[in-house]
Amino acid sequence: MSNLTTLSSGSQANGYLLQAVKDQLIIECGVPVKECLGALFYDITNVRAVICTHKHSDHAGYIKQYQTYFDVYSCQEVADKYDGVKPLKPMTKYKFGGFTVTPLKVPHGDAECLSFIIDHADIGRAVFITDAEDYPYSVKGINHLWVEANYSDDIRIEAMLNGAELRAQSQNHMSLERCVSVINRLKSPELQSVVLLHLSQGLSDAEGFKKRIFDECGVHADVAVKGLAVDLDKDEF
Numbered sequence: 001m002s003n004l005t006t007l008s009s010g011s012q013a014n015g016y017l018l019q020a021v022k023d024q025l026i027i028e029c030g031v032p033v034k035e036c037l038g039a040l041f042y043d044i045t046n047v048r049a050v051i052c053t054h055k056h057s058d059h060a061g062y063i064k065q066y067q068t069y070f071d072v073y074s075c076q077e078v079a080d081k082y083d084g085v086k087p088l089k090p091m092t093k094y095k096f097g098g099f100t101v102t103p104l105k106v107p108h109g110d111a112e113c114l115s116f117i118i119d120h121a122d123i124g125r126a127v128f129i130t131d132a133e134d135y136p137y138s139v140k141g142i143n144h145l146w147v148e149a150n151y152s153d154d155i156r157i158e159a160m161l162n163g164a165e166l167r168a169q170s171q172n173h174m175s176l177e178r179c180v181s182v183i184n185r186l187k188s189p190e191l192q193s194v195v196l197l198h199l200s201q202g203l204s205d206a207e208g209f210k211k212r213i214f215d216e217c218g219v220h221a222d223v224a225v226k227g228l229a230v231d232l233d234k235d236e237f
């Protein structure tokens with residue numbers, strides 16, 4: 001059975017485990033490696049690689065721990081910061097066991113940040129997008145779309161009018177409104193799962209976000225919270 005398990009998602013820590021039948025891929029190094037090993041039941045024989053989007057500590061903070069067990073791949077900026085991290089060139093295909101990973105650059109303030117197109121025979125095509133103001137690409141045939149919905153403009157404006165000090169954290173992140181347009185641009189008849197990533201603690205509303213995605217995109221979305229496992233098997237649909 002194939003699935004995407006969320007170890008953690010949000011500005012505190014990010015970690016995801018992508019499991020095909022005989023291949024596993026770890027995405028992000030923002031949770032202590034022990035938590036990830038626990039989710040793998042301490043069997044790492046099928047882990048093909050760890051891929052990390054960018055240098056911020058909620059995504060890369062525990063890279064050194066992961067390097068004890070795995071090969072870690074990330075953008076050039078992270079490779080320059082941590083000895084032994086292998087740099088990924090955007091627009092290049094990488095084979096990790098049964099996975100083919102194609103990184104594409106996304107805008108995230110001053111940080112170099114990658115999104116990933118992930119192809120696997122058991123899963124089809126998945127696209128992983130986080131910490132991105134936008135996703136300016138058209139990718140065809142997506143079966144699974146995992147995309148940031150950090151904050152809502154509506155909630156942000158309301159909070160501002162109520163005198164809240166808006167944390168700078170949501171800057172350089174994807175709004176729900178942008179997320180809607182990205183999903184509508186990328187959705188296709190093959191789309192099977194949508195998971196919303198990295199919701200802001202103060203400027204989001206999980207149930208409201210899911211409803212808005214359903215109303216405006218016509219697709220059911222899950223929200224990534226610790227322990228969520230989304231089924232990805234092709235023949236289940």
Ligand SMILES: [Zn+2]
Pocket residue numbers: 054056108111131
């Ligand atoms: Zn970031």
